[in-house]
Amino acid sequence: MNYFIFRNNTIERFFPKGYIFSGYDDISVIPDTADGYVWFFQLPVRINERTLCEEIRGYSEKLNLVLDQVASFKPMFLLTMDEFPSIPITSGVALKESISGYNISLFEAQKAHKNVYVLDIREFTHQYAENDLIDWKFWFISQMGLNPRLSKPFMDWFNRKLSQVSLKRKKCLVLDLDNTLWGGILGEDGINGIKLSGSYPGKAYHLFQETLKELCKNGIILTICSKNNEGEALDALDNNPFMILKKGDFSSWRINWKDKVTNIREIAEELNIGLDSMVFIDDNPSERELVRQVLPMVAVPEFPVQPYELPVFCKELVEQYFRVYSITVEDKNKNEQYRANALRTRSQRTFTDMESFLQSLNIHIRIETANEFNVPRIAQMTQKTNQFNLTTRRYSESDILSRLADGWEMYCMSVSDRFGDNGITGCILLNGYEIDSFLLSCRILGKGIESAFLKTVLTGLRDRGIQSVTAEFIPTAKNAQVAEFYDNCGFTVIEKKEDGTKAYSLDLTTADLNVKPYYSVIE
Amino acid sequence: MEEKILIIMKEVFGIEDIDETCSQRTCEKWDSMAHLNLVLELEDEFGISLEPEEIGIMTSFETVCQMVAKKAEK
Structure with missing residues (x-):
């Protein structure tokens, strides 16, 4: 710099x-x-x-x-x-x-x-x-x-x-329960025996939970990874009168007797987030060491030996991993969305074919051009999106504004369905007739929305008389899933480099830009 | 000690080709910021505190070595 x-x-x-x-x-x-x-x-x-x-x-x-x-x-x-x-x-x-x-x-x-x-x-x-x-x-x-x-x-x-x-922060906390969220061991001390309020050390754990609750309200995803009996632990969350964090505050949990590495991997998969966006918190040094050894991309801070050290720990935790300059509305609703996604995954199982499932979702896609309200979100998405990101170019808010001033066109997409509104979860940045960036949040993948979005934007260009566009795929460690995306959309490869970078063009006059009828697209 | 000083100077100035003849007058990298950083490194390495008058006359490898030797003795 x-x-x-x-x-x-x-x-x-x-x-x-x-x-x-x-x-x-x-x-x-x-x-x-x-x-x-x-x-x-x-x-x-x-x-x-x-x-x-x-x-x-x-x-x-x-x-x-x-x-x-x-x-x-x-x-x-x-x-x-x-x-x-x-x-x-x-x-x-x-x-x-x-x-x-x-x-x-x-x-x-x-x-x-x-x-x-x-x-x-x-x-x-x-x-x-x-x-x-x-x-x-x-x-x-x-x-x-x-x-x-x-x-x-x-x-x-x-x-x-x-x-x-520049928003390079973590997204998700993976929390242990016994002697981490409360004092004592649930299996031995029982729902009302665990220490969570009243006098020390319960008070200290209470304060820790309050901090976590605030983080959750600010869009940090909370999850549990604990060696316990699931039923007993969930019962404690909802029925211990001093519990701040309730079952509904957690987007996912693995409460079982399996090793924590497997559990953390599963949580990451279920929520569709990278392991490098997770912070693991556990009072047990050997669990921490195991996770550090096997999953070095997961952040594992030391946990205080004495509960009275928790306030300092909270401060460092927030400062190091979760402090952020401005919190967008999308962040605040993210927990809702991750939960709604879990619900969607469940209802997916009852349909035999994908098409009828998609039809049943009642998907509304809203596409809007860049404006003063969505510029922060566009910048944030370019910073945070790793998997469905064709070129992985990172832009700050001021980068976005200067490119708009240079005449770039930018489109944002919001998606809602019968389970909820996902907010702005996709954007396309056009530098003239070149697709500079195309990215989508992983929360909405797997529903064909990506091609509906792209086709709608391209239809707009064709209607203005533009005959062809170019695009690029730049491989990274994380975006393998989109390596063939443009190929599948009918783009022609015009150049392929040794590092895997591909340049494409698409003839808009002959391309199939029809969008499936079950998406209702609002522009 | 002289060897150690030479290593510190190489690190602080960010160049490899320094020998015993190096002085502030001939070494391009030895500017006022580098001088300050050199003083801090020497103080920390040898556990000494250099006075402003002393810092002012340490303008060559030779005078640096003399000064550090004198201070470290005490």
Whole structure:
């Protein structure tokens, strides 16, 4: 990444190689070749409080000047200002006010600009004592406003924040039950004997469950993998009066005496998600080790030995795997959808042929072009979709906006059926007559919707007099299932490379673009 | 110790062809940021704390070695 950083102190050591730095407190140069920008102004060292406050106010004004000039499709990260290093001679109240005024101006900039993200440095600095945050020796010899020995943890924090912004987070928690969701062992202590409320340690588990419930509300999928008797465990979930998490909060479970590796694999398959989007939580170190050894792509954090350590564990869990910049409505409904899918799988079994099953589903496909409401979702899908993704090109929200400005056409598809509304689960990005990206959420696969979507979009092009389109398949470790997709849709291969990449074209004047009658398509 | 210092300098400057004759004047990579990083690495490696005056005169491999040897003795 080629980021350009506006700054007022020496901070080179805190950022990866390849970043470019402005002069100190200098906004005269704003290179437009940068992929993005960072704004990192630290509290200057001034003894006079009034001058100091004025200087800080000046920073807000400079920031606004810069914001007016950077391209609105390039990301810009603003770091807040912390209250160190301060040498207060007067009361310090005015200083505190101007720092908070400056930070508020950052958050306002975030509200006003789609490409602006505030990263609150206090999340990082609050872990340290003020005397550890600055080493005055390095301030005087190099104008470093932050202790150079904190560069490594700072970089970890900064990178984590950046990856949250680009939505590279986990999707699913796989939870053990005994001594994880509650204290004690259900099989021995019974439904009312397990520790979940009242005094310690029950209180600690109660708080852990509350955290998980919040994550669930925010779209994280909860599942259970536990060595227990299924009936007994489900009974405890629904009938222990202190239980926060009920059976309905879990999208899938494997409560049995089989090994956890097999169970986790099955859960991933059932929910149609990758193992690398799962986090496994278990108090038993040997279970954790087994999963780490056999399924290294599953994240397995250490679990606290003492229940009173659970709050810190919760914080780290959220921070490391599930913190995300903005949560979309689709995320919140995802749990509903995964559950409805399980219901669909069950009802599928009663039909003898696929066609009559599909007919019975009452599928409605809505296709819309890109607009201000669906752009975040389009970006999110390009970031998160791995399996049904023909080219796996990742775009941020600002990438999407800049391509739309370049004249690309983008189509989003939402699907609903008699079991529920899946929201936006597919998109096609057209760069002229080239299908740049075609992707679908795995939640809706297996119903022929993918070709109905593509054919509808292509029909629209044909009706406008366009004669042919081109497309591409780029293989990845995860998208083997779509290797033949375009071939099956009647596209002609025009080039096949050694790495498996295929280029296609399709003659729209002769192509079969008929959509099966049981899909009702709304454009 | 001198060998260790040479290794640190290679790492900090990100170049392999450094010998005993290296100095801030002749080495392109030895800029002020590299100097700062070198000081931090030396302090951590040898458990010493270099004073600003000392940092200022450590402008060649030779003077770096002398300074580190002097500080490490104490």
